[in-house]
Amino acid sequence: MSTSSDERKLLPTGHERIDHLEMRGIVKRxxxxxxxxxxxxxxxxxxxxALLGENGAGKSTLMKILYGLYQANEGEIYLNRRKVTIKSxxxxxxxxxxxxxxxxxxxxSLTVAENVALGLKSSREPLLxxxxxxxxxxxxxxxxxxxxxxxxxxxxxxxxxxxxxxxIKALYRGAALLILDEPTxxxxxxxxxxxxxxxxxxxxxxxALIFISHKLHEVLAxxxxxxxxxxxxxxxxxxTAQATKAELARMMVGREVLLTYDVxxxxxxxxxxxxxxxxxxxDRGTEAxxxxxxxxxxxxxLGLAGVSGNxxxxxxxxxxxxxxxxxxxxxxxxxxxxxxxxxELNRLxxxxxxxxxxxxxxxxDFTVAENLMLQEHAQRPYxxxxxxxPRAIAQRCANLIRNFNIRTPNQETPIKSLSGGNIQKLVLxxxxxxxxxxLIAAQPTRGVDIGATEYIHQRLLEQRARGxxxxxxxxxxxxxxALADRIAVIYEGEIVGVVDRAxxxxxTLGLMMAGVRHETAAG
Amino acid sequence: MIGDLITASVLAxxxxxxxxxxxxxxxxxxxxxxGVLNLGVEGVMLMGAFTSLWAVHEFTPAGATxxxxxxxxxGVLVAIxxxxxxxxATAVINVxxxxxxxxxxxxxxxxxxxxxxxLFQKVFGxxxxxxxxxxxxxxxxxxxxxxxxxxxxxxxxxxxxxxxLVPVTWFVLNKTxxxxxxxxxxxxxxxxxxxxxxxxxxxYFTVTLGGVLASLAGASxxxxxxxxxxxxxxxxxxxxxxALVYFGSWRARGVMFGALLFSLVxxxxxxxxxxxxxxxxxxxxxxxxxxxxIALVFASQRIDQPAALTKPFERGE
Numbered sequence: 001m002s003t004s005s006d007e008r009k010l011l012p013t014g015h016e017r018i019d020h021l022e023m024r025g026i027v028k029r030x031x032x033x034x035x036x037x038x039x040x041x042x043x044x045x046x047x048x049x050a051l052l053g054e055n056g057a058g059k060s061t062l063m064k065i066l067y068g069l070y071q072a073n074e075g076e077i078y079l080n081r082r083k084v085t086i087k088s089x090x091x092x093x094x095x096x097x098x099x100x101x102x103x104x105x106x107x108x109s110l111t112v113a114e115n116v117a118l119g120l121k122s123s124r125e126p127l128l129x130x131x132x133x134x135x136x137x138x139x140x141x142x143x144x145x146x147x148x149x150x151x152x153x154x155x156x157x158x159x160x161x162x163x164x165x166x167x168i169k170a171l172y173r174g175a176a177l178l179i180l181d182e183p184t185x186x187x188x189x190x191x192x193x194x195x196x197x198x199x200x201x202x203x204x205x206x207x208a209l210i211f212i213s214h215k216l217h218e219v220l221a222x223x224x225x226x227x228x229x230x231x232x233x234x235x236x237x238x239x240t241a242q243a244t245k246a247e248l249a250r251m252m253v254g255r256e257v258l259l260t261y262d263v264x265x266x267x268x269x270x271x272x273x274x275x276x277x278x279x280x281x282x283d284r285g286t287e288a289x290x291x292x293x294x295x296x297x298x299x300x301x302l303g304l305a306g307v308s309g310n311x312x313x314x315x316x317x318x319x320x321x322x323x324x325x326x327x328x329x330x331x332x333x334x335x336x337x338x339x340x341x342x343x344e345l346n347r348l349x350x351x352x353x354x355x356x357x358x359x360x361x362x363x364x365d366f367t368v369a370e371n372l373m374l375q376e377h378a379q380r381p382y383x384x385x386x387x388x389x390p391r392a393i394a395q396r397c398a399n400l401i402r403n404f405n406i407r408t409p410n411q412e413t414p415i416k417s418l419s420g421g422n423i424q425k426l427v428l429x430x431x432x433x434x435x436x437x438x439l440i441a442a443q444p445t446r447g448v449d450i451g452a453t454e455y456i457h458q459r460l461l462e463q464r465a466r467g468x469x470x471x472x473x474x475x476x477x478x479x480x481x482a483l484a485d486r487i488a489v490i491y492e493g494e495i496v497g498v499v500d501r502a503x504x505x506x507x508t509l510g511l512m513m514a515g516v517r518h519e520t521a522a523g
Numbered sequence: 524m525i526g527d528l529i530t531a532s533v534l535a536x537x538x539x540x541x542x543x544x545x546x547x548x549x550x551x552x553x554x555x556x557x558g559v560l561n562l563g564v565e566g567v568m569l570m571g572a573f574t575s576l577w578a579v580h581e582f583t584p585a586g587a588t589x590x591x592x593x594x595x596x597x598g599v600l601v602a603i604x605x606x607x608x609x610x611x612a613t614a615v616i617n618v619x620x621x622x623x624x625x626x627x628x629x630x631x632x633x634x635x636x637x638x639x640x641x642l643f644q645k646v647f648g649x650x651x652x653x654x655x656x657x658x659x660x661x662x663x664x665x666x667x668x669x670x671x672x673x674x675x676x677x678x679x680x681x682x683x684x685x686x687x688l689v690p691v692t693w694f695v696l697n698k699t700x701x702x703x704x705x706x707x708x709x710x711x712x713x714x715x716x717x718x719x720x721x722x723x724x725x726x727y728f729t730v731t732l733g734g735v736l737a738s739l740a741g742a743s744x745x746x747x748x749x750x751x752x753x754x755x756x757x758x759x760x761x762x763x764x765x766a767l768v769y770f771g772s773w774r775a776r777g778v779m780f781g782a783l784l785f786s787l788v789x790x791x792x793x794x795x796x797x798x799x800x801x802x803x804x805x806x807x808x809x810x811x812x813x814x815x816x817i818a819l820v821f822a823s824q825r826i827d828q829p830a831a832l833t834k835p836f837e838r839g840e
Contacts, residue, residue, distance in 0.1 A: 069717070069838060090719030105714035107707045109827075117700070118707050119718035126699045169718075 012143055015174035017045045017206045018096055019080050021066075026075035028061055028232075035061045036072070037232040043177065048199065048209040050223035050240070052216070054252055054449040055420060058232040059212045060102070063179045066210075067099040068092040090119075098175025100166045102182045108155035112148050113137060116169050133172075140171050144198050159307060160191040167198065177208040184218055188307055189477065189510030196222050214252070214450075215478075216245045228252055253450045261457060261482055264465070268485070269298030270333075272469035273319075273438050277328035280318045288314040290493040291328065296438070296469040301460065303484025303501075304473040307513055311493040312473045313355055316442045319471070320352040321345055332438060346375055351436035353427055355443045355473070361427045362415050369397045369411040372430050404429035405455060421452025428459060439463060442473040457483060477509060491515040528794050531673045537783070537790035539678060539748060543568065543740040543757075544782035545685040547764035548771070549692050550736025552778055555768050556696060557729040558709040558831035559617050562628025564737045565761025566635020567609045571741030573639040575602040576752045577646060579654045590655040595746065599681075602742035603735050609635070610734015614727045621835035632761070640754045649754075656750040657681050681739075681747040688736075692775040705729055709829030712836040722836045737761065763815055770818050772827045781818070785811050 011017055022042040028035045036058045043049040051059045064070045066077065068086040077084050079095060086092050092099070106115050113130045116137055122129045134150035141147055146164040154162060163183060170178055180199075184192045199209060199222060213219050219226055220240060227237040228251040235251045273296040282288035288311045296302045306312055317323035319330055321342050329338045332348055342352070354360035362371045373393055376382055381392040397411045406425045408418055415423060424444065431439070441460065445453040460483060464470060474480050480487055481504065488498040489512035496512045547564050554561050578601035582594035613631055616622045643649060657679035666676040696702040704725050707715040712722045740761070745752050763785060771777025792807040 067717075088719065089717050093719050099717070101717065105711070105717040107711045107714050108830075109710050110703070110707065114703055114707075115714075118703055118715065119720045120700075122700045126701060128698055128700055128703060 011174075011176060011207065012205050013140070013171055013174055015096060015176055018176040018208050019045050020078075021080075021097075021177055021208060022078045023062070023066060024076045024078065026062060026065060027073045028058075028065060028070060029073050035232050036065070038075075039229070039232070039234055041227060041234070043208045043210055045176070045206045045208050046203055047225065048203055048211050048223040050211045050213060050219040050226045051229060052213060052219050052226055052248060052252060053229035054214055055447050056449065057229040057252075059229055060181055061232075062229070063099065063181060063210065063212060066092070067097060067179060093173050093175075096174055096176035097179070098170025098173060098177070099179040100163065100170065100181060100183055102185065104162050104166055106154045106162055106165060109153060111151055111153050112157075112165050112168075113150040115154055115165060116150075116172050120173070136172065137168055140168050144171070144201050145194070146198060159186045159309065160188070160194070163187070163191075163195070164198075175207070177210070178202070179210045179212070181212045182214075183211070184213065184215065186308055186475070188513040189506055190514060192218070216248050219248070220245065230254060249450070261461060263461060263483070266299040266464060266485075268300040269467060271295045272298050272333060273471065274331040274334075275319070275328070276331075278315070278318060278325055278330065279327040280314050280323055280325050282311075282314060287326075288493050289318065289325075292490075292493070292495055294471075294488060294495065294498075296471050298437070298469050299464055299467045300485045301464050301470040301472050301483050303480035303487045304471060304490055305477055305480050305487055305509060305513060306475070306490035308475050310490050312442065312475075312490060314493075315490070316352070316355065316440050316471075316473055319440055320350070343375075346434070349434070349437040351431035351434060351439045353424075353431055353439070353441040353444050355446070357420075357423055357427055362423060364416045365414060367412045367414055368401070368406070368408050368418070368426065369393060371415050371426060372397050372400055375430065375434075400426075400429040400433055404432075404459075419449070419452075421448040424448050424456060425452060428456060432459060432463060435466070436463075436468060439468050439470045440473070441470060443475065444472070445474075445476070445479060453479075477506065477513075481506075489513055527798065528791060528800075530794075531670050533790050533794045534674045534787070535677065536793070537787035538674060539682055540786035540789050541779075541782045542682050542685045542743040542748065543760055544764050544767060544785060545688065545779065546736045546740035546743060547761055548767040548778045548782060549688050549775060550733035550740070551765055551768045552692060552771070552773060552775065553696075553705065553729040553736075554726075554733040555832055556709045556773055556829055557705045557726050558712060558829050558834060558836070559614075559726050559730050560624045560628065560765075560833045561613055561617070561631070561730060561733055561737075562625060562762070562765060563609075563613055563631025563635065564628075564733070564740075564764055565757055565759065566632035566639075567606060567613075567734050567737035568741035568744070568757045568761045569635045569639040569755070570605050570609060571602040571738030572745035572756060573642055573741075573752050574605045575599065575738075575742035576652070576654055576745040576750075577601070577642070579656070579746050580652055583654065587655070590658050594654075595657060598742060598746045599739070602738045606735035606738025607731060608734075609738065610731035611727075613734055614730040617730060618723050618726045618835070621837065624833045624835075636755060639752075643752060643754060647752075651751055651753065653751050654746060656745075657747040679747055681743045685743065686779075689775045689779045696775070701728075706829075708836075709831055712831050712834075716836070716838055726836075737764075740764070759812070763811070766815050766819055769828075773829065774827070784818070785814065788814055 009017055024040055026036050026039045039062055053059045061070060065072045068088045068091050077086060084095060113134045117128060117130060117133045123132055137150045146168055148161055148164050183195060187195060203209060211223055220243065223240045226240055226243055228235040228248065230252060275292055275294040278289055278292040280289040292315060304312060314323060318325050321340050325338055329336055337345060358364060373382060377388060382389055394411060401408060404425050406429060407422050445456050460470060472484055484501055486498055486500055487504050489496045489509060496517055547568060551561060551564055575598040579594045579598035582597040583591045616627045617624055659677050659679050662676040666672045696705060704720050708722050708725045716722050744756060767778050767781040770781040789811050792810050795802055795807045796804055
């Protein structure tokens with residue numbers, strides 16, 4: 001088939017391709033931080049260029065500059081060798097640049113078609129032309145394997161579907177270059193496969209893709225080139241064919257990293273935490289937990305896997321007395337603790353590492369010392385009657401800071417100026433110092449750099465060796481596979497199945513995370 | 524006894540009394556749908572009420588006995604202008620300066636309350652001035668329908684226009700690209716911004732429109748319903764209008780039903796008082812306000828509340 005050179009320059013969506021985009025010498029300063037430090041980056045049509053780095057390495061900031069959400073302090077952007085200025089997202093869209101944000105930029109109360117039409121010129125201005133938009137959505141969906149129903153409101157869609165809407169939104173606007181910011185963070189392994197199929201189709205059609213991630217195996221699977229950022233600087237840029245996991249991890253962290261842990265066998269003890277028939281409502285009043293049964297034994301880590309929003313947060317909150325159960329019970333060493341207050345549960349030897357550490361784990365405006373003493377400040381020797389004992393407090397805090405390797409200038413530093421990893425270590429210090437018999441850890445390493453993650457994992461394994469019964473709730477399947485003795489999968493408020501780690505396979509777990517029952521998934 | 528109370532004329536007055544609520548609450552609906560709560564409606568209403576009355580008084584030729592169409596048009600025009608200015612000021616405060624909306628609204632209310640009274644004292648020396656307001660317009664054919672004709676189709680222009688605004692509001696919000704932008708900005712301004720929509724521009728538009736409609740609400744009191752001006756003559760109707768938006772779940776139709784409920788109760792309590800029925804005056808007079816509280820407790824469906832209501836928007840974290 002012969003095509004004219006003009007046609008070859010066009011994507012199937014009818015828009016011009018971006019043959020080459022280059023960012024040169026980009027610098028972005030935030031008050032007190034140099035977030036991006038003279039970074040050069042480029043991407044070509046028909047390739048996936050991965051941007052790899054830890055949280056806070058500057059990946060998202062760099063891409064937000066490209067999408068016009070931030071303005072660079074220095075540096076230039078060249079599109080097809082021509083210098084361009086991008087002052088706002090509408091400039092970026094006009095140039096054919098699209099972005100899939102980590103937190104979806106969708107309006108939940110609007111339908112898929114309305115979300116796509118938002119901000120576009122209608123063919124019947126000033127009236128909406130949702131029928132035209134819907135037809136075009138269905139056409140794009142067919143081309144790229146992005147199944148969605150244009151008439152459904154977005155709040156009814158699963159996370160994977162929402163991401164498809166985001167991609168359609170970008171394609172609809174003629175994105176020739178698409179930035180994907182941690183697109184797999186919220187997907188099941190099968191959904192990741194579907195996404196990759198779509199991305200490969202787009203690359204084949206001549207789109208240029210930038211794939212931001214901190215997951216090594218994904219980057220290796222999808223990209224042609226990998227650029228690693230650390231502390232706002234480019235550490236290196238390598239063709240994917242020549243890259244190895246260990247080498248990339250070293251570049252990301254700046255030192256050797258343990259990619260797997262040595263998990264010594266521990267003989268599980270008696271059942272510490274027993275959950276039976278537990279039901280509870282979500283914030284919206286819908287049923288979030290629909291009869292949960294789980295047991296956690298002493299010296300065991302039970303991993304709870306699942307895509308976010310399937311009841312994990314509600315389960316942790318009900319166990320820890322922060323949300324009322326509508327039915328069922330929670331037993332701690334045979335004693336019914338359903339509906340007991342967090343203070344009582346603390347006394348009974350239970351600890352909780354909440355999912356939203358800035359909201360539920362610490363008080364933003366308090367100092368390191370104050371946050372460390374949130375629970376024990378009213379006990380001797382830290383206070384006497386109504387008076388705090390500053391000396392005892394200072395000593396305890398100094399111990400915790402040393403033992404848990406919390407990097408802080410001093411005890412009086414406001415917690416909000418610490419990094420995510422250090423804040424999480426502080427929460428961990430406060431919760432583990434009590435030597436709990438039961439630990440509920442919800443997303444303990446989310447948004448935490450690899451170094452701190454490694455450290456937190458070691459501490460959790462240490463607790464396991466000590467005989468703590470740990471319920472590890474995580475959306476990161478790799479984390480669960482690395483730490484848990486048994487793995488339970490939650491889907492829409494129900495436990496789909498529980499498997500031993502030795503028997504666990506990623507594919508089976510992925511199917512379970514999508515709601516397929518264990519027996520069926522295994523068979 | 525009930526038959527005595529609920530007559531066609533009472534119902535007609537109920538329809539009429541809904542006018543200020545409708546203007547103010549529909550205007551507020553636009554603002555809240557885009558994420559801006561304007562508690563200052565009452566103040567804008569007072570300014571609209573006074574300035575439109577002043578304009579009608581000023582432009583009515585000396586010695587005129589009936590209404591003067593030109594003067595009435597000037598009254599409406601002045602009210603629109605005043606609403607435009609106060610709406611823009613509200614937008615500057617709430618959108619550009621990102622004020623705490625619960626507090627800034629009270630400020631706007633107090634400004635309107637004080638300024639309208641100050642002007643009243645300066646211009647009219649605080650003396651009651653009556654004007655010839657909008658006359659009733661009997662719609663041909665329709666007004667001859669028995670009972671219904673008297674209730675619905677023998678009203679004045681401002682009343683008809685207020686009710687016409689209900690479907691217009693619904694249409695603009697649900698069927699136009701502008702309406703889609705307004706709804707998106709109120710639910711998720713970050714998403715709207717990422718799609719290249721100017722959140723500030725949309726909110727300036729809705730808040731200014733809300734100001735214009737609030738001012739017209741005031742005018743509908745002073746040059747269409749009672750035809751006088753007194754200090755604080757709105758007596759909380761602007762605040763009730765804000766509550767009606769919640770009551771109506773941010774929908775034009777719900778707002779209209781709310782407005783009618785209140786105005787009918789109002790008309791009824793006036794009737795109770797004029798008939799001299801043995802109910803203490805105070806109870807009758809407080810009925811609409813008690814109803815506001817009860818209605819808000821039971822009827823508001825918060826699920827539909829714009830997620831970004833009262834939250835100023837600024838790009839970036």
